[in-house]
Amino acid sequence: MSEIGVFEFKGKRYEFPVEIGTENEISIDIKTLRGTTGGIITMDPGFKNTGSCKSEITFLDGEKGILRHRGYAIEDLTKKASFLEVAYLIIFGELPTKEQFAKFEGDIKKKSLLNEEIKDILDGFPRSAHPMGVVSSLTGALTAFHPKYTDVHSEEEIYNAITNILGKFPVIAAWAHAKNEGTPFNYADNSLGYVENMLMMMYKIPTTKYKTNPVVLKAMEELLILHQDHEQNCSTSTVRLVGSSHASLFASVSAGISALWGPLHGGANKAVIEMLEEIIEDGGDVEKFINKAKDKKDPFRLMGFGHRVYKNFDPRALIIKESADAVLADLGVTDPTLKVAKHLEEVALSDPYFVDRKLFPNVDFYSGIIYRALGIPVEMFTVMFAIGRLPGWIAQWKEMRKNNEPIGRPRQLYMGAPKRDFKEVSER
Numbered sequence: 511m512s513e514i515g516v517f518e519f520k521g522k523r524y525e526f527p528v529e530i531g532t533e534n535e536i537s538i539d540i541k542t543l544r545g546t547t548g549g550i551i552t553m554d555p556g557f558k559n560t561g562s563c564k565s566e567i568t569f570l571d572g573e574k575g576i577l578r579h580r581g582y583a584i585e586d587l588t589k590k591a592s593f594l595e596v597a598y599l600i601i602f603g604e605l606p607t608k609e610q611f612a613k614f615e616g617d618i619k620k621k622s623l624l625n626e627e628i629k630d631i632l633d634g635f636p637r638s639a640h641p642m643g644v645v646s647s648l649t650g651a652l653t654a655f656h657p658k659y660t661d662v663h664s665e666e667e668i669y670n671a672i673t674n675i676l677g678k679f680p681v682i683a684a685w686a687h688a689k690n691e692g693t694p695f696n697y698a699d700n701s702l703g704y705v706e707n708m709l710m711m712m713y714k715i716p717t718t719k720y721k722t723n724p725v726v727l728k729a730m731e732e733l734l735i736l737h738q739d740h741e742q743n744c745s746t747s748t749v750r751l752v753g754s755s756h757a758s759l760f761a762s763v764s765a766g767i768s769a770l771w772g773p774l775h776g777g778a779n780k781a782v783i784e785m786l787e788e789i790i791e792d793g794g795d796v797e798k799f800i801n802k803a804k805d806k807k808d809p810f811r812l813m814g815f816g817h818r819v820y821k822n823f824d825p826r827a828l829i830i831k832e833s834a835d836a837v838l839a840d841l842g843v844t845d846p847t848l849k850v851a852k853h854l855e856e857v858a859l860s861d862p863y864f865v866d867r868k869l870f871p872n873v874d875f876y877s878g879i880i881y882r883a884l885g886i887p888v889e890m891f892t893v894m895f896a897i898g899r900l901p902g903w904i905a906q907w908k909e910m911r912k913n914n915e916p917i918g919r920p921r922q923l924y925m926g927a928p929k930r931d932f933k934e935v936s937e938r
Contacts, residue, residue: 517543519550533569537561544921551921562747563915567600567905568739572819577826579739580604588732588829594618594704596735597901601672601908614673615704621677622698622707624685625655632689641686641893642771648682649675650764660758662911671759672904679900680704683893684711690889705731708897712886725840726884729833733877736826737895739902740819745769745776746899746906751918753907766903767896776892779878782814783888786847786854794846796853804863814875815858816868826873834876834883843883851879 513528515538524546527539544551554560569578577584580599587596591605598606598614606614631651635644652675653660659671677698685695696711706722709730714720740746749766753759770776789799802810817824838848855871858864881891 515540517547519547522547533571551923553923557747557920562742562918563750563910564913565742565906565909566603567902567909568741570741570819572817572821575820575823575825577740584736584825585829588735591735592703592705593731593734593738596738597676597904600739600901600905617669617673618677618704619698619700621674622681622700624678624681628655628682628685629695632685635689637690637692639689640771641683641690641889642767642776642896644686644689645682645893645896646764646767646771648686649679649767650761652678652760653758656760660760662753662756662758668759668908668911672908675759675763675904676900680708680897681711683890683897684708686893687712687887687890690887705734723840725836729830729837729880732833733830733880734894734898736830736873737877737898737902739899739905743775744772746902749903749907750910750915753910754915754918759904759907762907763900763903766899770896770899771892776895778814778872778874779881779895780888780891782851782875782878783847783882783891785813786850789850790846794850796850796857800854800857800861812854812858812869814872814878815854815864815870817870817872820872822868823870824872827871827876830873830876830880831871834879837880837883841883845882847882848879851875 513530515526515528517524517526524543526543529537529539531537540552552560567579569581570576579587579596580603582599582605587599591599594615595606595611598611628648628651631648632644635647656671656674659667659674661667681698688695694716696714696716698707699710700707702710702722706727709722709727710720742750745766748769749762752765753762757765773781789796792798799810799812802808803812838852855875858869858871864870877894878891881888881894886894
């Protein structure tokens with residue numbers, strides 16, 4: 511904090527401390543700006559240049575294609591750790607010992623049963639209800655079923671809330687899926703691992719024995735790890751902002767789910783499949799749509815290519831591409847949509863137009879392919895994203911509570927009418 515940033519306005523000079531992060535990121539601390547300048551604020555729509563917090567959870571460098579959690583490279587975590595191990599790391603700061611992991615996993619399994627009255631709430635939704643709306647509502651409803659876990663000042667109750675939501679969330683997601691499909695609700699099987707359990711609850715038919723496909727399980731484990739946290743994105747910032755009011759973990763995550771539901775955030779992999787279906791409905795001429803994408807005058811855009819944060823390549827896409835290839839090869843799925851996807855991938859990786867502009871296939875492109883191959887409905891794509899992102903939301907909420915961050919309260923620049931006199935209705 512030895513350096514300073516200087517702001518000059520109307521002949522006055524204001525100095526603000528500069529802080530450098532552990533990865534040499536630089537920030538100017540302007541929290542005293544409004545007070546010292548007599549009311550001046552900064553204008554930053556979308557908060558693209560504004561740091562809302564200090565965090566020890568995730569480091570992201572979009573220019574270099576780097577993603578690390580608590581200092582560990584995403585490449586190592588996806589290949590060497592399980593989903594719950596990474597969740598423990600993100601939430602509590604260190605990889606768990608054997609004893610710590612056994613307790614953590616055991617506590618989560620103990621909390622995997624949902625109150626049967628949840629089914630009554632589910633019955634109130636029409637079958638046409640979007641599963642994200644159902645999942646958000648039921649997650650918020652956990653506050654009513656577990657009021658003692660809403661004390662944000664108790665470390666014990668915070669831990670109970672964490673294990674509770676981790677245990678119940680996959681069940682809620684599976685039941686939302688079953689509601690849409692019109693199939694029976696499955697309960698958790700505590701003999702299975704976390705991700706395997708989730709897959710079982712989604713796919714098990716009561717009249718048959720569920721058998722895990724190891725290729726699918728590996729791909730899903732990696733995919734969910736890749737989505738666990740991604741710094742201060744829209745849904746994560748929402749969780750922290752809602753939590754800053756001292757709202758419970760359940761309420762804060764429910765708000766985060768709603769933010770993720772927006773098509774500009776969590777709907778990218780769904781948009782990929784819709785684009786592929788559009789190409790097929792048009793006759794399946796991939797080259798035609800590639801040329802449309804190259805034409806600046808054409809509004810068509812290839813979904814699932816490039817990334818607003820990663821400017822060279824998406825490190826998550828490099829990891830999940832291998833799993834996507836393995837899943838397609840193992841399942842032997844014959845789907846024209848996936849055939850078109852593979853064609854688009856080949857072009858993006860070899861055509862100079864895409865290579866020069868760094869329009870690489872991103873993680874949403876490959877996740878959409880995997881979900882499609884598994885027969886997961888497009889309405890469930892964002893729910894799967896939410897299952898993966900849950901540990902990150904928890905970790906960010908917990909860090910915000912630990913740091914006792916102030917309630918979020920952005921400022922605005924008023925551009926409305928100046929003061930004016932009120933007129934009675936007869937005079938208007």
